[in-house]
Amino acid sequence: MSKHTAAIHWQNHGPDFLKRQYSREHAWHFDGGAVVSASPSPHIVPAPWSNAASVDPEEAFVASVASCHMLWFLHVAINAGFLAESYDDNAEGVMTKNERGLLWISQITLRPHIIWGGAKIPTADEIAHLHHLAHEQCFIANSIKTDVQVQPRD
Template identity: 65%
Template sequence: MPEYKATIEWKNPGPDFLKGRYSREHTWTFDGGLTVPASSSPHVVPVPWSNPANVDPEEAFIASLSSCHMLTFIWLAGKAGLLVESYRDEATGVMAKNERGAFWVSKVTLHPQIVWGGDKVPTAEELDQLHHRSHEECFIANSVKTEVSVSAPLS
């Protein structure tokens, strides 16, 4: 089975670490060489100790679920003879406390907007089935306990 790697790197930027006053900015470097500026979410750690311009773990989690669903969806659509011209998702995630009182991303809602090409366009039932199969076959969705739902227009 394949192995995936990411290098996460942070360095202490100053003398106030023990007082909790330090930057949470760090980098994620992936095996293909891309480095992404990351930070804690400003909803969790206030500015200036976080950087809202950087990707935070919660956003990355939501993006990972959305991306996996999309890649699975367009693959399944193509196998069904459906031409996908474009796919855009403005996915959202919600934090809540679990039974132990710890915060977690409890729900992610995908909002795919799909533009179809060609003569064959799926019915509402076929579209729903494509999303259902995509969720069931998505590697990331199979790896988490977060509720993932799709709120997609019928056309």
């Protein structure tokens, strides 16, 4: 078993907290020393109380799913003897309301584009199988109820 941590820091900077006039900008601190500027999405909390240049939790969630899938995809591709030269993904999450009327990220679509090298290039069916194996192994995908779709780009 492993443990994963993140420290979140927010400080009140605003004219009137009790009137909801305060910045929601904060920082994510990770054990390796990385610090990420975070803020709610301006779609949820308008400026000046949010910062579109920062990462919002919804973007981070989509990136987490995409990153986990990529890491497992590369692992299963190696196991199958395929040489991946690059992997790019334009992942997208869609927020909808659930049966109780609450917003949630109901679907994430991964749109990976892989450049292959070497003599052994996978077929479309083999690539689909690799994505299936990666999805089955992804820790994040195994932890969520969000529907994750994979639509490879040529």
